[in-house]
Each structure stands twice: as C-alpha cells, then as structure tokens.
Amino acid sequence: MDTQLEEFADYAIKYADDAKVQYCDIRSEEQERVSILIENGETEHVRTINDSGIGIRLVKDGTWSFCSITNPESKEQVRKAIDSSIKNSMHYAKNKKESFSLYPNKSIQKKIDYHTEQKPNLEELIKIGTICNKIISDTPKIIKSIVNPWYTNNSKYFANSEGSKISQNFSDVVIDMVAIAHESGLTQSVNITEGGRGGIEQITKGDKAQNSAQEIAKKASKLLSAKPAKEEKATVVMNPDFVSLLTHEILGHPSEADRVLGKEMAWAGGAWWKGKIGEKIGSEHLNVFDDPTIEESLGWYLFDDEGVQTKKTTLVEEGVLKNHMQNRETGKIFNEEPTGNMRATNYRFMPLIRMACTCIENGDWDVDEMIKEVKNGYLISNMKIPSIDMKRYNWSISCQYAQKIENGEVTDLLRDVIVMGTAPEFFQSIDACGNDFTVRPITNCGKGDPMQSMIMGNGGPSIRGVATVKSVN
Structure with a gap:
C-alpha cells in the first residue's frame, strides 16, 4: 500500500482523537481490478481500474458519522472531512434518544499477506478465458458463449482510536461463464461462477474452469429437449x-x-x-x-x-x-x-x-x-x-x-x-x-x-x- 495513505489514516486518528470524539476508525484501501469479456471468440474489452482512498467513521455525542476521500492529497483535506463529519454528528445528536456503546475489542497490530500460489496476470487470464469460450462455443446448439474472467489485487489498512493497526493484502480470481443454446424457437442458458481468494490457481487447479465450461455448455444444449415439471x-x-x-x-x-x-x-x-x-x-x-x-x-x-x-x-x-x-x-x-x-x-x-x-x-x-x-x-x-x-x-x-x-x-x-x-x-x-x-x-x-x-x-x-x-x- 502507498505509505502516504497509511500516514493519512494515522493522522486522521490523531486529529479525531484531539477533537474529543468518542471513537474513530479509518480504512485506507487500494484496489487494482483487471477484467476481460470474451463473447463468441471475440475479446469485447480488457479493462483495468485502479482505485484508492480512505473511509473515516467516527462517533461524536453518541452519533455515528461517515465520510470518504478518494485519492487524498493533503492533511488539510483530511482535517476538513473530519470537521464536517463531527458537525454532522453533533447536529443529529440533538434528536438522538438511544445511548451509544460498543462491545470491547482488543487493540491489534498485525500485517497479513494471504496465500497466493500463482500471482494473477492479464496474459494467463486471457488464455484461460479464450479456452473456456471455445469449449462452450464448440458445443452443438450453442449460439452464444460469454466468459468474463477477472481478478483484483487488494491492500487494506485499518486503524482506530483504540490503538489497532491492521494491514491485509490479498488477491481474488474469478471467472463468470454463460452458455446459451437455441433451437426451434426455444432458448436455454446455463451459467456458472468459479474462483476464490488466492491466485490463478483458483480457476485452473484441476482444470476447474474448463470442466465447468464443458458442463454448462452440454447442459444448456440438452435443456432444449428437456420437459417442464408439473406442479x-x-x-x-x-x-x-x-x-x-x-x-x-x-x-x-x-x-x-x-x-x-x-x-x-x-x-x-x-x-x-x-x-x-x-x-x-x-x-x-x-x-x-x-x-x-x-x-x-x-x-x-x-x-x-x-x-x-x-x-x-x-x-x-x-x-x-x-x-x-x-x-x-x-x-x-x-x-x-x-x-x-x-x-x-x-x-x-x-x-x-x-x-x-x-x-x-x-x-x-x-x-x-x-x-x-x-x-x-x-x-x-x-x-x-x-x-x-x-x-x-x-x-x-x-x-x-x-x-x-x-x-x-x-x-x-x-x-x-x-x-x-x-x-x-x-x-x-x-x-x-x-x-x-x-x-x-x-x-x-x-x-x-x-x-x-x-x-x-x-x-x-x-x-x-x-x-x-x-x-x-
């Protein structure tokens, strides 16, 4: 994670604490998302989206308030956001009837890097998506094959006014697939999602994605001759x-x-x-x-x-x-x-x-x-x-x-x-x-x-x- 985001988070905690809030926590986050859409053998798009920012949650006068800043650039920007949130809490606290309290929690300082066997990358994602798309398209009676493999790389930093500082870094890899079959005026579709937290292995281990592509294509084709069920x-x-x-x-x-x-x-x-x-x-x-x-x-x-x-x-x-x-x-x-x-x-x-x-x-x-x-x-x-x-x-x-x-x-x-x-x-x-x-x-x-x-x-x-x-x- 960008060290400046962590610095802004730590600064926000100190500033909110000096403002005498009852509680404050900050989430600094960065995410890279890479997505590919393949339809009937054609790559429709390849997209990469990067996003980062901080979310600030605090309690003043027994009332929650929340704000967020995308790509914060200065401590002054953070101060203004917190000042505005405090004003909101104080305004709504005038009509608040319920008391506020939190269940006690330990102060934690920890950094976790979640296990990844094979780091996700665009080339491998395109390769797997193309193979799965072809498997579906080559099945008889299939008129449309849609495959959307994607991954995210995520960094999260949490800090609160009770002394916790927790970093978590992980990747998610997923493939969404749809097989659409058509014959004699009847259309049937079957879809599947495969994936998990980790690397490319989440969709390649045991040929998981390819096997699922074959299964949904066959089933969509067979459904064209299937019967309806009686109630x-x-x-x-x-x-x-x-x-x-x-x-x-x-x-x-x-x-x-x-x-x-x-x-x-x-x-x-x-x-x-x-x-x-x-x-x-x-x-x-x-x-x-x-x-x-x-x-x-x-x-x-x-x-x-x-x-x-x-x-x-x-x-x-x-x-x-x-x-x-x-x-x-x-x-x-x-x-x-x-x-x-x-x-x-x-x-x-x-x-x-x-x-x-x-x-x-x-x-x-x-x-x-x-x-x-x-x-x-x-x-x-x-x-x-x-x-x-x-x-x-x-x-x-x-x-x-x-x-x-x-x-x-x-x-x-x-x-x-x-x-x-x-x-x-x-x-x-x-x-x-x-x-x-x-x-x-x-x-x-x-x-x-x-x-x-x-x-x-x-x-x-x-x-x-x-x-x-x-x-x-």
Whole structure:
C-alpha cells in the first residue's frame, strides 16, 4: 500500500482523537481490478481500474458519522472531512434518544499477506478465458458463449482510536461463464461462477474452469429437449450449488443482527426469527455456521472492517437458533461477542453486518443413497434467481436444471424449474445432509442504502427435504 495513505489514516486518528470524539476508525484501501469479456471468440474489452482512498467513521455525542476521500492529497483535506463529519454528528445528536456503546475489542497490530500460489496476470487470464469460450462455443446448439474472467489485487489498512493497526493484502480470481443454446424457437442458458481468494490457481487447479465450461455448455444444449415439471409438493434433493444460494437467502441474511433489529431493511429485508434465539426453527439435521476463516473462499479474512478478529460462528445447532452475526454495536445489545462480520464494499461505504462464508454443515449421507430412498421427487441443481419476502419467510428460487427421481432412479431432465416453500416448514422437513460439502463463490450480494455489492462464500452439502416444484413455462 502507498505509505502516504497509511500516514493519512494515522493522522486522521490523531486529529479525531484531539477533537474529543468518542471513537474513530479509518480504512485506507487500494484496489487494482483487471477484467476481460470474451463473447463468441471475440475479446469485447480488457479493462483495468485502479482505485484508492480512505473511509473515516467516527462517533461524536453518541452519533455515528461517515465520510470518504478518494485519492487524498493533503492533511488539510483530511482535517476538513473530519470537521464536517463531527458537525454532522453533533447536529443529529440533538434528536438522538438511544445511548451509544460498543462491545470491547482488543487493540491489534498485525500485517497479513494471504496465500497466493500463482500471482494473477492479464496474459494467463486471457488464455484461460479464450479456452473456456471455445469449449462452450464448440458445443452443438450453442449460439452464444460469454466468459468474463477477472481478478483484483487488494491492500487494506485499518486503524482506530483504540490503538489497532491492521494491514491485509490479498488477491481474488474469478471467472463468470454463460452458455446459451437455441433451437426451434426455444432458448436455454446455463451459467456458472468459479474462483476464490488466492491466485490463478483458483480457476485452473484441476482444470476447474474448463470442466465447468464443458458442463454448462452440454447442459444448456440438452435443456432444449428437456420437459417442464408439473406442479407438486414433493421430496427434493438439492445439490451444493443450489444449497449455497438457499443458505445465502433464507439462513444468512436473516442471521445478520442489524436485520433482526429492523435497523437495516433495505434490499434484503428483516428476519422472521426475531426473538427466537434458543428456539427450534428446523430439524435436528440442520446445522448452520458462518466462518470467515475458510481458506481460499471469497469470504476468507482474518479481521473485519471494525478490526475484530474472525472466527467460526454457530448460527443453528441441530435445528435450534443459537446466534446471529454481530458487530460491536449489536453485540452490546445482544450481550454477545462480535463475530467479525462487519464489512464494506470499499472505503467509500460505511461497513454493514455481512455474511462471510455462511454454510449448512455436512452430514454423513452418500448422495446416491439419499436419492435411492426417494420414490417420487426431484434432483435440483445449480442456483439461478431468488425471490424472497422481506422477512425471509416465504421463498422461491429457480434452478438451472432439475431431474425427476422415480423409485430411487434419476430420470428425465427438466427445464425452467422453480422450487418454493416457507422457511420453517422447509427447515423442519430436512431429513438428510450429504458428505459432499462444497463452498461456492457469490460475487453480487446487495445490501444497504446506498446499496453495497459484496463478494463472499456460501455453501453446504446436498440436502434432502420437501418443497413445491413447478416449471414457469
């Protein structure tokens, strides 16, 4: 990181402290983002975006205020921003009724360089993207192949008025791919995202990107002759990719304490299980956790944007709701330790409570055995589009494809399938979790007003439960 950014951060802390604020923290950040878009063998664009700046968060007279500066050039600029923020806090404090307090946190001085096997570079990214695009394009009935590989190099420096100074440096590498097939007036598309925190190996190890490109192309082509599903309530076996989105939407979001308190309702709503800590909300087979320490996932980090050290947090244990994701402020309200889930998209935004890597825990079932016990049901594969109510109670999620299960055998391929249910009824119906635990990358989670888009991991094993299944066409 540019040493001047760190100097501005340290100066801002001292200046705010001299101004008698109750609390102040600073995030200095630099990011390089390189992205390539390849469509049907043609490179549409190669883009490099560099961004740097500082975000300043402080409390004066019991009221939060936030400001950010892109590419700060002088200490005077920093002083003016802090003075303005202090004035804002004092103005809004006149009508504030609630008292302010933060859960205690240790003062930390640390520098972390996250593991990277092969540093990302443009040439390798173009090579992989071109290979994947050709794999998709060469598949029969494919009319469009879209491949978007990208990487970011990130440096973050956190400092606060309690003495913490934390540097974190990491890279993320991701490839988004779409295969679109068309025949006789019918169009079908299948997409996939691969990648994680680390280097180029996140998409090349085990030929991950190429294998996924081949899989989505074949599946999009086969879906042209697939049948629609009739509407029925039935047993469903969901694969880990679909489970990752289901976990994200109806377990992760309502576990964010600001939503539980009704303080952050924009974009993803509240939580139907408000006030239900210690109550049974699912079957004994349902165990849920959030874990920012899972290496190489897009939600891997060791300190959050409040300087809180991360750890695995149990959210649901054998169907019983145990905890929410907490920041230092909600932790004080719930009398629970902060969980290390306070994050912002970048220095321009005030951090919010966000999932890191929320997952359903694996079981010991072999997936084939889970399927063999189903007389009439569906194998649901790969996430598509969610539709969830404001309390995360009623949900419907479309899948990329499904297959009928008849007398323990996987039979017909089905297209345009949506799975629906209510959170408590579905959670209670879960009777088996597989041994095929997988973490999937999520790159576009929205929350907040103004909206912040965040990357993270979500995952789990194959799970079996009961839900309503139908095709949209």
